[in-house]
Amino acid sequence: MRRFLVFTVVAVALFGVLAPPVMAQAPAPKVTITGLFDQITSAGNNFYDGNYARTSDREWYARTRFRPDFAFEVGRTKAVLGLEIDLQYGQANALDGGYPGGASAHKGGTNGGLDLNTDIGGVIEVKWIYTEFDLTGKDSLLPFIPVPTVARAGGQPFGSLATYKIAYATGDFAGVSAVTTFAPNLKTALTWVQVEEELAGGNRGGALGRVSRGDDFAVIASAEVTPFKGLDIKPMYSYFHAEGLTSGSARRAVTNRRSVGAAFSGAAALGGGNVAGETSNQENRHTIGADARWRSGPFGLDPTVYYQFGTRESQALISTGAVKRVEADMSSWLFDVIGSFQTGPFLLEVRGIYSSGNEARDNLAKRISYFEPLNLDTGYYSTWAQIWALGIDYFNGGGGSNAGMASNVGYDRYGRAQFGVRGTYNVTPALALYGIVSPTWTAEKVDTDTSAARGIVDDRSFVQGDSRYLGTEIDLGTTWRFAPNTAFDLVGGYLVAGEALDITETLNGVATKRESRDAWTIASRIRLSF
Numbered sequence: 001m002r003r004f005l006v007f008t009v010v011a012v013a014l015f016g017v018l019a020p021p022v023m024a025q026a027p028a029p030k031v032t033i034t035g036l037f038d039q040i041t042s043a044g045n046n047f048y049d050g051n052y053a054r055t056s057d058r059e060w061y062a063r064t065r066f067r068p069d070f071a072f073e074v075g076r077t078k079a080v081l082g083l084e085i086d087l088q089y090g091q092a093n094a095l096d097g098g099y100p101g102g103a104s105a106h107k108g109g110t111n112g113g114l115d116l117n118t119d120i121g122g123v124i125e126v127k128w129i130y131t132e133f134d135l136t137g138k139d140s141l142l143p144f145i146p147v148p149t150v151a152r153a154g155g156q157p158f159g160s161l162a163t164y165k166i167a168y169a170t171g172d173f174a175g176v177s178a179v180t181t182f183a184p185n186l187k188t189a190l191t192w193v194q195v196e197e198e199l200a201g202g203n204r205g206g207a208l209g210r211v212s213r214g215d216d217f218a219v220i221a222s223a224e225v226t227p228f229k230g231l232d233i234k235p236m237y238s239y240f241h242a243e244g245l246t247s248g249s250a251r252r253a254v255t256n257r258r259s260v261g262a263a264f265s266g267a268a269a270l271g272g273g274n275v276a277g278e279t280s281n282q283e284n285r286h287t288i289g290a291d292a293r294w295r296s297g298p299f300g301l302d303p304t305v306y307y308q309f310g311t312r313e314s315q316a317l318i319s320t321g322a323v324k325r326v327e328a329d330m331s332s333w334l335f336d337v338i339g340s341f342q343t344g345p346f347l348l349e350v351r352g353i354y355s356s357g358n359e360a361r362d363n364l365a366k367r368i369s370y371f372e373p374l375n376l377d378t379g380y381y382s383t384w385a386q387i388w389a390l391g392i393d394y395f396n397g398g399g400g401s402n403a404g405m406a407s408n409v410g411y412d413r414y415g416r417a418q419f420g421v422r423g424t425y426n427v428t429p430a431l432a433l434y435g436i437v438s439p440t441w442t443a444e445k446v447d448t449d450t451s452a453a454r455g456i457v458d459d460r461s462f463v464q465g466d467s468r469y470l471g472t473e474i475d476l477g478t479t480w481r482f483a484p485n486t487a488f489d490l491v492g493g494y495l496v497a498g499e500a501l502d503i504t505e506t507l508n509g510v511a512t513k514r515e516s517r518d519a520w521t522i523a524s525r526i527r528l529s530f
Contacts, residue, residue: 027074027075028074029072029073029074030072030073030074031070031071031072031073032070032071032073033068033069033070033071033530034068034069034071034530035066035067035068035069035529035530036065036066036067036527036528036529036530037064037065037066037067037527037528037530038064038065038067038525038526038527039062039064039525039526039527040062040063040064040065040392040393040523040524040525041060041061041062041063041523041524042060042061042392042393042396042521042522042523042524043058043059043060043061043521043522043523044058044059044387044396044519044520044521044522044523045057045058045519045520045521046058046517046518046519046520047387047396047397047399047495047519047521048396049452050399050452050453051452051503052452052497052501052503052516052517052519053452053501053502053503053505053514053515053516053517054452054514055517061088061089061090062088062089063086063087063088063089063110063395064085064086064087064089065084065085065086066083066084066085067082067083067084067085067127068082068083069081069082069083069128070082070083076133076134076139077131077132077133077134078131078132079130079131079132080128080129080130080132080156081126081128081129082126082127082128082129083124083125083126083127084124084125084127085123085124085125086109086110086123086125086395087110087112087123088110088112109395110395126155127155127172128154128155128156128157128172129154129155130152130153130154130155130156131152131153131154132150132151132152133150133151134148134149134150134151135149135150135151135178136148136149136180137149147180147181147182148180148181149178149179149180149181150178150179151176151177151178151179152176152177152178153175153176154174155172155173155174156172156173156174156175156177157171157172158170158171158172158173158191158375160224160234161177161179161189161191161220161222162189162191162220162222162236162238162374163222163234163236163291163304164232164234164291164292164293164302165291165302165304165336165338166376166379166380166382167291167304167306167334167336167373167376167380167409168236168238168287168306168373168374168376169193169218169220169238169373169374169375169376170375170376170377170379171249171375171376171377171379172377173193173194173195173375174193174194175191175192175193175194176191176192177189177190177191177192178190178191184226185225185226185227186223186224186225186226187223187224188221188222188223188224189220189221189222189223189224190219190220190221191218191219191220191221191222192217192218192219193217193218193219193220193374194217195216195217195218195240195242195246195247195250196213196214196215196216196242196246196247197215198212198213198214198215198243198279199212212279213243213244213245213246213279214242214243214244214245214246214279214282215241215243216240216241216242216243216246216247216250217240217241218238218239218240218241218250218374219238219239220236220237220238220374221236221237221238222234222235222236222237223235230294230295230296231292231293231294231295232292232293232294233290233291233292234290234291234292235289235290236287236288236289236290236291236306237286237287237288238286238287238288238374239284239285239286240283240284240285240286240287240310240374241282241283241284241285242282242283242285243279243280243281243282243283244270244271244278244279244280244281244282245265245266245267245270245271246283247375248265249374249375249376249377249407250372250373250374250375251265251283251372252265252370252372252404252408252412252413253265253266253404254364254412254413254454255450255453255454255455255456255462256269256316256363256364256365257363257456257461257462258316258317258363258364258365259314259315259316259317259364259365260314260315260316260317260323262455262456264314264364264365268315269314269315269316269365270314270315271315278315280313281313281314281315281325282312282313283310283311283312283313284310284311284312285308285309285310285312285330285372286308286309286310287306287307287308287374288306288307288308289304289305289306289307289334290304290305291303291304292304298341298342298343299339299340299341300338300339300340300341300342301337301338301339301340302337302338302339302340303335303336303337303338304334304335304336304337305333305334305335306333306334306371307332307333308330308331308332308333308334308371308372309329309330309331309332310330311327311328311329311330312327312328312330312368313325313326313327313328314326314328314365316363316365316366326365326366327366328364328365328366328367328368329366329367329368330368331356331367331368331369332355332356332368332369332370332371332372333354333355333356333371334354334355334356334371334409335352335353335354335355336351336352336353337351337352337353338350338351339351345425345426345427346423346424346425346426347423347424347425347426348421348422348423349420349421349422349423349424350419350420350421350422351384351418351419351420351421351422352418352419352420353381353409353416353417353418353419353420354415354416354417354418354443355370355371355409355410355415355416355417355443356369356370356371356415356443357369357370357410357411357413357414357415357416357442357443357444358370358413358414358415358444359444359445359465360414360444360445360446360447360462360463360464360465361462361463361464362413364413369413369415370408370410370413370414370415371409371410371415372408373407373408373409376406376407376408376409377407378390378394378397378398378406378407379406380405380406380407380408380409381405381406381418381420382394382397382406384420384422384436384438385397385420385436385438385473385475385493386473386475386491386492386493386521386523387399387473387493387495387519387521388405388406388418388438388440388473388495389405389406390406391475391491391493391523392477392489392490392491392523392524392525393521393523393525396521396523399411399470410442410443411442411446411470411500412446412454413444413454414442414443414444414445414446414465414468414500415442415443415444416440416441416442416443417440417441417442417443417468418438418439418440418441419438419439419440420436420437420438421436421437421438422434422435422436423435423436429481430480430481430482431478431479431480431481432478432479432480433477433478434475434476434477434478434479435474435475435476435477436473436474436475436477437472437473437474437475438472438473438474438475439471439472440469440470440471440472440473440498441468441469441470441498441500442468442470442500443468444465444468445464445465445466445467445468445500446465446466446467446468446470446500447461447462447463447464447465447466448466448467448499448500448502448503448504448513449461449462449463449466449504449511449513450462450503450504451503451504451505452503452505457504457505457506457511458504458506458511460504460511461504466499466500466502467498467499467500467502468500469498469499469500470497470498470500470501471495471496471497471498471500471501471516472495472496472498473493473494473495473496474493474494474495474496475491475492475493475494476491476492477489477490477491477492478490478491485528485529485530486526486527486528486529487526487527487529488524488525488526489523489524489525489526489527490522490523490524491522491523491524492520492521492522492523493520493521493522494518494519494520495518495519495520496518497516497517497518497519498516499515499516501516502514502515502516503516
């Protein structure tokens with residue numbers, strides 16, 4: 001006992017001597033908050049529902065966004081919690097407030113309405129919730145691997161894991177990412193994206209009894225190479241696997257006359273009966289290519305090239321009228337190039353886009369020629385348009401509810417061919433004026449013997465294409481940074497509608513062709529960044 005007491009006293013004394021230096025070396029915890037407040041109002045006519053032949057869809061509304069990110073740091077390890085609140089001004093219909101009324105009761109994208117007394121419940125969205133830590137290198141989880149790797153686990157942003165430009169994967173995802181730095185001019189990134197999860201027991205039973213939509217995931221491998229100052233190249237390979245139905249962000253909703261149920265991405269075409277589809281109908285999609293950016297004096301060039309291939313299984317109608325599992329071959333391209341020139345306060349930018357597409361009469365169950373990104377979070381072509389893409393009011397745009405040009409690059413199955421010119425003049429460092437012109441076509445002719453949602457109207461639907469010209473959008477805007485971290489944006493956009501936006505409707509039992517009409521919008525925003 002005595003020897004034990006002596007040992008204890010010595011141990012406590014040693015701990016008392018050694019503990020202060022150890023505690024002194026521990027980094028102090030730090031919490032920071034960054035984010036923004038947006039106050040937005042916008043008005044517009046004839047582009048909200050994607051039906052350019054009927055001009056009754058018009059609105060003028062206002063809303064607020066609060067987007068804070070909380071970073072909790074201890075040394076090089078940190079955890080981030082990103083939240084988002086979107087509330088429109090006023091009650092939009094009979095359902096009051098936010099939850100349980102739901103966003104469907106209000107402006108698309110908002111969590112609720114700030115009506116009288118403004119008592120709103122259940123409106124906070126969790127955008128990011130991840131931990132960032134050193135995976136390899138000194139003082140890491142795997143210190144025996146000498147090269148440094150920073151990993152993230154949890155709900156996180158794509159950022160530049162896949163691309164520089166918004167072209168394949170952006171927005172947020174749940175999974176794991178790891179960025180390894182081999183040299184100052186060479187980095188690699190490996191990302192696992194869990195799209196949908198199959199829990200234990202979810203795959204039991206037949207197609208009508210299963211509750212799981214399958215184990216859907218994506219893997220993205222990319223590198224960042226800087227051969228010399230001013231040039232960055234980002235080659236990328238991505239593999240996407242889906243079983244049965246999957247997220248609409250990763251798969252375009254299109255009509256295919258020869259698919260069961262006619263909805264190529266619907267439950268009937270992917271298994272029938274069960275809302276989850278049949279997980280044995282699988283898709284294996286590969287995307288390979290490169291993104292790059294080059295700067296030399298006043299010149300800039302940002303080219304993007306991707307090729308996509310793979311297979312997708314679905315249930316289709318064969319010539320005898322029977323239902324059979326059919327495998328479609330995928331083969332599609334995306335080219336997106338931005339060139340820029342800066343002279344004094346004036347910046348000129350030119351952008352060209354081409355994405356391949358299917359012809360109107362193609363059987364999509366056998367051949368897919370349109371490009372499908374993993375997730376663009378409605379961000380494609382953003383800041384280059386207000387109607388064809390998301391702009392100052394980022395809840396509107398993209399061509400309308402069915403066009404999907406902000407989420408899926410192309411227009412319906414027909415692909416995209418676009419030429420944009422943007423000029424920005426900085427009157428002062430705080431005040432900028434800009435103008436944009438964007439004539440837009442499709443790669444293949446649009447069949448206008450279809451509905452506004454490009455669905456079947458009669459036996460002439462999806463027989464042949466009629467026009468490639470979607471129209472030309474013209475935008476004029478200004479940005480005024482009138483106070484520290486505070487900016488005022490004002491922009492107007494006008495779309496001269498093209499013949500490819502014409503539609504066919506059934507009126508009094510007769511299929512009637514209707515011509516598209518022009519559309520317009522005006523939006524303003526005050527943004528406080530902190």
